[in-house]
Amino acid sequence: xxxxxxxxxxxxxxxxxxxxxxxxxxxxxxxxxxxxxxxxxxxxxxxxxxxxxxxxxxxxxxxxxxxxxxxxxxxxxxxxxxxxxxxxxxxxxxxxxxxxxxxxxxxxxxxxxxxxxxxxxxxxxxxxxxxxxxxxxxxxxxxxxxxxxxxxxxxxxxxxxxxxx
Numbered sequence: 001x002x003x004x005x006x007x008x009x010x011x012x013x014x015x016x017x018x019x020x021x022x023x024x025x026x027x028x029x030x031x032x033x034x035x036x037x038x039x040x041x042x043x044x045x046x047x048x049x050x051x052x053x054x055x056x057x058x059x060x061x062x063x064x065x066x067x068x069x070x071x072x073x074x075x076x077x078x079x080x081x082x083x084x085x086x087x088x089x090x091x092x093x094x095x096x097x098x099x100x101x102x103x104x105x106x107x108x109x110x111x112x113x114x115x116x117x118x119x120x121x122x123x124x125x126x127x128x129x130x131x132x133x134x135x136x137x138x139x140x141x142x143x144x145x146x147x148x149x150x151x152x153x154x155x156x157x158x159x160x161x162x163x164x165x
Contacts (some may be wrong), residue, residue: 001159008133008139009109014141021141024082025130026104028136032103033091034068038129041138045069048129048138049122051105053098056083061097062117063107065130065146071157080155106131107150109138116152118143124153 006023007015014021024042026040037046045068052064052072062081063071078086097099097109108132122128122143130146132139147154 006137008137010106010131010133010139013149014079019141019145021145021151023073023132024138024140025136026071026138028103030103032135035077037138038068039131043129043138047127049119051107051131053089053094053105054082054086055089056086058083061089061112061114062086063114063150063152064119064157065107065116065122065152066119066158067121074157075101076162077117077157080153080157081115082104100131100133101135104131104137105132105157106133107146107152108139109133113151116150117155117157118147118152119158120154120156122146130132 024041034050036043036162048068049065056062062146064068064077066072080085087090089097091102094105098105125143127140129138129140129142
């Protein structure tokens with residue numbers, strides 16, 4: 001197989017913007033949560049981020065990129081995007097809205113670029129891992145480059161009970 005066949009829409013966007021990244025693949029037939037993916041690849045949990053897609057009270061969609069072991073704080077998330085409230089996008093709508101499947105959803109290269117927020121702690125990291133745009137693929141890149149390609153803001157949007165570690 002040629003390397004070209006491995007390219008996801010997210011990778012093509014990063015290439016077009018000349019943003020450096022490294023991708024890793026892993027065996028995955030169905031959705032696996034981020035903690036299992038990190039463990040399978042031997043990655044530090046604190047550097048692996050998940051992509052959550054929400055819908056605001058206004059009906060607008062918002063994307064949040066947070067550490068895999070954290071939970072989103074919906075009040076903080078709503079404040080970060082100027083909404084009264086946000087809630088998770090129903091799973092049945094994920095592919096229709098983003099073009100991605102659960103477990104392969106990434107903030108880069110969705111059908112439409114939605115307002116995106118990256119958890120503030122990521123700003124202190126050199127590299128983070130995010131989904132590569134399909135099941136079985138992770139991308140490693142700088143949080144600043146992720147911010148650049150998605151037009152994201154950094155904000156604290158996670159629940160407080162997450163532990164440092």
